[in-house]
Amino acid sequence: MFCEYFEARVCRSCPLMGVPYSQQVRDKERASRRALASLDRPSSRRNPAQPPAAKSHFEWLPTYRSPQKEFRNKAKMVVSGSKKSIVLGLAPTKEFPAGVDLQSCPLYVPAIHAAFAPIRAWLQRLGARPYNIATAKGEVKYVLVSANPDGELMVRLVLRSKAALHRIENTWSELQAELPHLRVFSVNIQPEHTTVIEGREEIILSEEKFISMPGIGTDLWLAPGAFFQTNTAASQAMYTQAATWARELQPETAWDLYCGVGGFAFALSSAGVAQVTGVEVVGPAINGAQKAVAEMAGATAASPVGQGVEKTLESSRGDAVARPHFITADATKWATNQKLVPPDLVVVNPPRRGLGPELSSWVEHSGIPHLIYSSCFQETLVEDLRRMRSYRITAAKLVDMFPHTSHVECLVLLERQSSKPKTSSK
Incomplete structure (x- = not known):
């Protein structure tokens, strides 16, 4: 694909421009597999404790391949x-x-x-x-x-x-x-x-x-100062994968930490999770999430009986969608201060710095059965997973959010090793 800025060596934003896209994807897949495979090795000779089993019993799902141009929103x-x-x-x-x-x-x-x-x-x-x-x-x-x-x-x-x-x-x-x-x-x-x-x-x-952005189960609403993924189609792939895993796990309760405008939270609700709580420190993002909740409530109230409009507010299992609840708070402080029974599932989508020692250590001791971790920086992902040795990876998926760069979004599904398969009464 021709780019005049790449040819002129002017633009540093896309260092892989000119590399065949199939090769870009293969290189990201190899680098990601190496990063997660490193979890099977001790982090140091002084700390030989074994982290999650990354190589065995671990499914790599097909990588989401992005459009190569006109994808930045x-x-x-x-x-x-x-x-x-x-x-x-x-x-x-x-x-x-x-x-x-x-x-x-x-x-x-x-x-x-x-x-x-x-x-x-x-x-x-x-x-x-x-x-x-x-x-x-x-x-x-x-x-x-x-x-x-x-x-x-x-x-x-x-x-x-x-x-x-x-x-x-x-x-x-x-x-x-x-x-x-x-x-x-x-x-x-x-x-x-x-x-x-x-x-x-x-x-x-x-x-x-606000301007509306596509979500799963409802439109999302973006306000000035709120974050939204730079690649709209790739963000849909992320939310869809989280919803797929939620349908398989059938949790009753879930938290979406670092929820932004609520993309993962609404995806979980669409998958039939009855109680979803989203936590985000950025006020404009929570304002957008709450607007989406209000829009859902208005659509429910305005749906004429018998005309089928309310079906748009059904989960993928045909149940009525419970609207998520959103809180403006620092994710680490909020989670570590909770006195409530931990949820069945937690989704985390932190910035590049990752969860950090405090939150990842809290998750390790929380008793939460399942975790979905969406990471844009695998170095901090691996650091966090090393602190959560009670969890094993059961599946992973790459989403190529950033074509023509070395960066990639990685979603991993984690299961607490002491957890038994959940039996649903539904």
Whole structure:
């Protein structure tokens, strides 16, 4: 697949661009098998305790292969150049002092491609100076764009201060006129000179506060500041696999830790799990999850009897779907402070740093029968699994969330070795 930025050795975002996709997948599969196979070896001579049995009694499911282009549903673009010549893309370097415009990047979905020119033109009319990383001067730092499969857009500007806010409030409707599918528009204030993109203050200027994204059993709702996987189809593959495992296990109760906007939680509910609790520290993500719950409740209330509308709210087993419950809290603090009986199943989808010693050790001693761990960084996955020696891997699946990179999402199903198969009364 041709990419002008790869050919020019300009874009560092896709180091495997140009490598045949089948080879990319094979390399990720080999690396993942090696990583999990290392669990059969002692972590050190001083600590010979055996971790979960990774090699035996362990099924590798077929890898989900992503589309190779037009799969990215979000763009995080540095704003560089000058007030009259805006560049949206990669940060300036010595070789490219004005930055690198990514309008032609083949990985973005079409709706994001179409948004580049109107956003650039509007910013140039706005007249706010792009933030200069070297001098720490200027106002406009980033443009963050998200798109759903219907082409609806969320556009966020990250500014150093509120100096240009009044002009933005008065003129952003011009951008909306040029982008009729623009649903959510907001301004984020990040005054610090740091690699952290977003600040704490988010000012939503549009009437709408969410765009919908596909989920399992219901639409998910994405608000400014909330996280959603960058590859929509791959995220569906992850949620579908979790729902499949839940149908096989038939748990009555489940927790979804680091739940984000609720993708796994709603997937578990659709699979017939009666009580699902999602926990996430990011408030805007929980707002989206609660909106999805409200939408489900409204659909149930509005369903005319006998017209079959309520069937859309049935689980895959034909049961009525119980709506998940969501809590805004730090996953580690919330779980380790619980006095309740542990659930039958826990799903964890932590950031790259993994669960860490405290939460993984708590899981090890919790008595929870089954765990689904979704990891984007296998180094920390292995570290966490070494702390959970009571669990063995029963199945694993790779989801190629990030084509043309070495990164891959890995889902593993874990079973406590002392657990007996659960007998369902259903």
